[in-house]
Amino acid sequence: MERDTQTRGLVDQIYYTTGRVLVSLLVPVVTFLVMWRGFIFLRDGDAPKLVTALVAIVWGVGGVGILFLLSNWLVEQFPPAWTDALRPFVFVGPALAILSWYLLIPTIRTLYTSFFDARSEAFVGLDNYIFAFTNPEMVISFRNNLMWLIVGTGLSVGFGLLVAILADRSKFETLAKSLIFLPYAISFVGAGVIWRFIYFFKPPGRPQIGLLNAILVGLGGEPQAWLTLAPWNNLFLIVIMIWLQTGYAMVLLSAALKGVPDELLEAGRIDGASETQIFFSIIIPYIQGTIVTVSTTIIIFTLKIFDIVFVMTNGNFGTEVIASRFYKQMFKFQHFGRGGAIAIILLIAVIPVMWYNLRQFGEQEAF
Amino acid sequence: MKRQKLISDLVLNGALLLLVLIWTVPTLGLLVSSFRTRDEVNSTGWWTVVQNPTELTLDNYRQVLLGKDVSFTDAEGNVIEASGDNLGRAFLNSLTVTVPATIIPILIAAFAAYGFAWMKFPGRRPLFIMVVALLVVPLQIALIPILRDYTRLDLNGTFLAIWLGHTGFGLPLAVYLLYNYISQLPRDILESAFIDGASPFTIFVRLILPLSVPALASFAIFQFLWVWNDLLVALVFIGSKPEVAVMTQALQEMVGSRGQDWHLLTAGAFITMLLPLIVFFSLQRFFVRGLLAGSVKG
Numbered sequence: 019m020e021r022d023t024q025t026r027g028l029v030d031q032i033y034y035t036t037g038r039v040l041v042s043l044l045v046p047v048v049t050f051l052v053m054w055r056g057f058i059f060l061r062d063g064d065a066p067k068l069v070t071a072l073v074a075i076v077w078g079v080g081g082v083g084i085l086f087l088l089s090n091w092l093v094e095q096f097p098p099a100w101t102d103a104l105r106p107f108v109f110v111g112p113a114l115a116i117l118s119w120y121l122l123i124p125t126i127r128t129l130y131t132s133f134f135d136a137r138s139e140a141f142v143g144l145d146n147y148i149f150a151f152t153n154p155e156m157v158i159s160f161r162n163n164l165m166w167l168i169v170g171t172g173l174s175v176g177f178g179l180l181v182a183i184l185a186d187r188s189k190f191e192t193l194a195k196s197l198i199f200l201p202y203a204i205s206f207v208g209a210g211v212i213w214r215f216i217y218f219f220k221p222p223g224r225p226q227i228g229l230l231n232a233i234l235v236g237l238g239g240e241p242q243a244w245l246t247l248a249p250w251n252n253l254f255l256i257v258i259m260i261w262l263q264t265g266y267a268m269v270l271l272s273a274a275l276k277g278v279p280d281e282l283l284e285a286g287r288i289d290g291a292s293e294t295q296i297f298f299s300i301i302i303p304y305i306q307g308t309i310v311t312v313s314t315t316i317i318i319f320t321l322k323i324f325d326i327v328f329v330m331t332n333g334n335f336g337t338e339v340i341a342s343r344f345y346k347q348m349f350k351f352q353h354f355g356r357g358g359a360i361a362i363i364l365l366i367a368v369i370p371v372m373w374y375n376l377r378q379f380g381e382q383e384a385f
Numbered sequence: 386m387k388r389q390k391l392i393s394d395l396v397l398n399g400a401l402l403l404l405v406l407i408w409t410v411p412t413l414g415l416l417v418s419s420f421r422t423r424d425e426v427n428s429t430g431w432w433t434v435v436q437n438p439t440e441l442t443l444d445n446y447r448q449v450l451l452g453k454d455v456s457f458t459d460a461e462g463n464v465i466e467a468s469g470d471n472l473g474r475a476f477l478n479s480l481t482v483t484v485p486a487t488i489i490p491i492l493i494a495a496f497a498a499y500g501f502a503w504m505k506f507p508g509r510r511p512l513f514i515m516v517v518a519l520l521v522v523p524l525q526i527a528l529i530p531i532l533r534d535y536t537r538l539d540l541n542g543t544f545l546a547i548w549l550g551h552t553g554f555g556l557p558l559a560v561y562l563l564y565n566y567i568s569q570l571p572r573d574i575l576e577s578a579f580i581d582g583a584s585p586f587t588i589f590v591r592l593i594l595p596l597s598v599p600a601l602a603s604f605a606i607f608q609f610l611w612v613w614n615d616l617l618v619a620l621v622f623i624g625s626k627p628e629v630a631v632m633t634q635a636l637q638e639m640v641g642s643r644g645q646d647w648h649l650l651t652a653g654a655f656i657t658m659l660l661p662l663i664v665f666f667s668l669q670r671f672f673v674r675g676l677l678a679g680s681v682k683g
Contacts, residue, residue: 057545071481074544078485082492090586105585106509109500113493113556114512119534120553121519124527131529177404184401194401196669198408203665204658205614207633211640211654212411215418215647225428227647229414232430261408269673322523325616329637344525349621354529361526372521 049088053081085112125365132358136351146359156360159338162252166323166339170256170263171316175309177260178267182275183297185268195272199265206262210329213258219243248336255337258326263319267312274308275301314375321367340364419445419651426648445652449639450476472656474628475635479613479660481544482631486551486612487605493552494559494604495567495597499589501560502568503575513564519557527553528621535622542626550622551612559604562675566600567593603675606668610661632657 056077086108093104131138132146150156181198185191201209218228222241226232231241244254278301286296302309324341331337333346340360348357417431420441434441449472500506501513531550532541540546570593578588594601616633623629630638636650636657643649665672 068477071477074481075484078544078548079488079492082489086492086496094584103506106500106504106506108496109504109585109589110497110506110512113497113516113560116493116549116553117516117519117556120527120531120550121522121557122515124530125522127530128526181401181404184397184404188398188401190398190401194405196666197405199669200412200662200665201408203610203614203661204412205616205633205636205661207616207636207640208614208654208658211636211650212415214640214644215414215651216411218647225430227427227430229410229430229432232432261411264408266676269676273673273677322525324525328616329640341525345617348529357529361523364523365521365526368523369521376517376520 046088046092049084053077053084056081082112128358128361131354132362134355136353136355138354142355146355147363149356150359150363155338156343158336159340159343162337163321163323163339165252166256166259166320167317169253170259170320171313173256173260174263174316175267175271175313177264178312179271179309181264181268182272185272186275195265195268198268201262202265204262206325207329209258209262210326213254213261214245214330217244217254245331245337246335251331251335252337255326255330258330259320259323263316267316270308270312271305274305278304311375314371317371318368318375321364321371415651415654418647419655421445421648423646423648426651445648446656449649449653450656472632472635472653475630475632476656478629479632482547482551482619483609483612485544485548486555487609489548490552490555490559490608491563491601491605494556494563495594495601496589497556497560498563498567499585499593501564504585516557516560520561522557524554524618528617532621542623542629544629547618547622550618551608551615554618555608555611559608562604563597563600567597570596599671599674602668602671606664606672607675609664613661 056073059073089108089111090105093101093108096104133141133143135142181194185194188194204212215227216229217231218226219231219241220226220228222235226235226241230244235241245251247254282300282304283296286300291299322341323339324345327333327337327339327342328345333339333342341364344357344360344364347353347360414431417434418426420443421431421434422440422442422444425440451471451473497516501509501516531553535541535546574592574596575588578592583591614633616637619631619634623631623634636653639646639650639653
């Protein structure tokens with residue numbers, strides 16, 4: 019009798035387990051099929067644009083949600099000890115997988131291709147790197163990038179600090195800061211159109227519709243084709259970046275300025291320090307950490323600058339930068355070896371700055 | 386003394402006003418020009434609109450947005466038919482790219498951040514360090530290898546391709562920022578939920594996500610602006626398929642083909658800027674908080 023129950027229990031358990039395994043297999047398969055149909059629909063579908071757009075959004079966002087639900091449910095089908103061991107990977111697994119596919123492994127693959135020729139067939143040793151440092155156009159792009167780094171970062175941070183200080187003492191603080199910050203939301207392509215219009219050139223004698231030439235002619239000068247004026251055209255491109263980035267610098271520096279304790283400033287004033295002295299010996303040292311963070315972030319951004327050059331001059335008239343050379347090697351000349359080498363150089367240039375930045379950031383309070 | 390204060394106030398606000406003007410005038414010129422007729426834009430500067438403000442038109446927007454053909458008479462009296470640009474389609478494409486490319490990385494990153502912050506598993510620390518280390522990788526490095534994978538998977542030119550791309554490139558920052566936030570949540574709230582027998586999944590959905598809304602919103606705005614304004618990733622993964630081209634590509638295309646048609650270019654540029662500017666102004670508070678939390682995008 020007792021044995022019978024036991025057997026029945028065992029049979030039940032086998033049924034139960036098999037059922038569970040089957041369901042565990044079926045649910046993912048069905049989900050996968052539904053997702054796959056959705057994908058095919060989106061890839062080959064001829065539905066009206068708006069429908070496709072909506073389906074795409076629901077499919078993409080919902081798909082990720084279902085994937086998490088499903089994998090969590092699957093893990094919970096295991097015995098408790100297994101569940102506990104596996105569950106963390108349900109949470110961190112997708113992020114790790116995507117990061118490996120999109121950043122970690124590509125870095126290794128690009129490093130590898132950078133030692134090969136254009137079609138990634140023959141090993142060429144360090145040739146691509148030698149090319150990257152000796153080719154005249156590359157040398158110009160390094161020079162330009164340096165100019166971007168020094169002038170662009172310096173003036174973005176400088177103007178950001180200036181606006182932050184002025185706004186801090188003005189009644190119109192919020193409005194002024196919003197307007198200066200506004201270009202930060204504009205794309206490089208949009209900014210490109212805005213500034214191409216400002217730099218627009220018509221031959222002398224015709225009405226100038228570009229603001230800069232109109233001012234120049236109004237003052238009695240000759241109109242200039244600003245974007246072809248090497249090497250000064252680099253500065254005109256850098257102005258665009260300063261216009262875009264000053265708002266960012268201002269926001270961070272303004273927050274830092276508000277953190278300077280009033281007692282410290284009062285103490286300085288009581289001791290008879292002038293406003294200039296207070297600025298250089300109290301305020302600047304106090305917000306030094308933020309200045310470094312802002313500068314390093316803008317430096318990293320500037321190292322990779324691509325869109326502005328691409329839209330404004332496409333790298334002509336001596337305005338190439340490293341990232342635009344990279345784009346040309348990779349996608350115009352299809353030289354994967356040289357392109358890869360330039361990308362690796364970019365990575366190596368970013369590492370020390372980012373390391374410094376993160377170390378700074380780690381010392382600050384987040385949010 | 387009072388007089389001195391007045392003068393310094395005047396100088397201060399004057400300097401601020403000058404800076405604000407320099408920063409605003411470029412955008413203002415774009416906006417004004419986009420409402421002027423073709424002939425007006427080409428013959429007089431946009432600032433002359435102050436003298437005769439009546440001649441504004443919406444034709445430029447009609448032409449770039451709907452792809453509507455516009456006919457006009459040129460200086461010699463010939464009637465010219467100009468085809469439109471259909472930025473309306475690109476606008477939908479941009480939305481289709483941007484919404485999932487903002488939500489997907491946030492969802493994945495929030496799960497991962499919770500896992501790294503509140504779960505114990507072997508390899509937690511080295512794996513987290515790896516995620517943060519990937520912040521340094523410029524996305525340029527990944528373009529060719531990923532493009533090769535996509536060619537093999539026949540993914541090029543699909544929305545999935547670009548969603549995943551933006552997800553991958555946005556994840557290190559997202560995980561890092563959300564980890565910083567989620568790991569600071571008060572321990573006792575989570576512990577009492579565990580004692581009540583809630584599963585980690587339930588805790589995450591019912592407790593962590595609602596509590597992390599400020600951080601999620603900050604990153605969402607950041608990622609939204611980044612994806613919407615991106616050109617490089619779109620150029621590489623979408624390529625030159627006009628059916629799926631996003632706004633930045635369409636505008637870039639217009640710059641190439643209509644470099645002198647300022648009445649259309651300005652209207653097109655303003656359309657691409659519209660949504661980011663709305664998001665920017667309505668959610669500026671969250672956005673600033675996100676920036677302050679450290680924008681070290683790789």
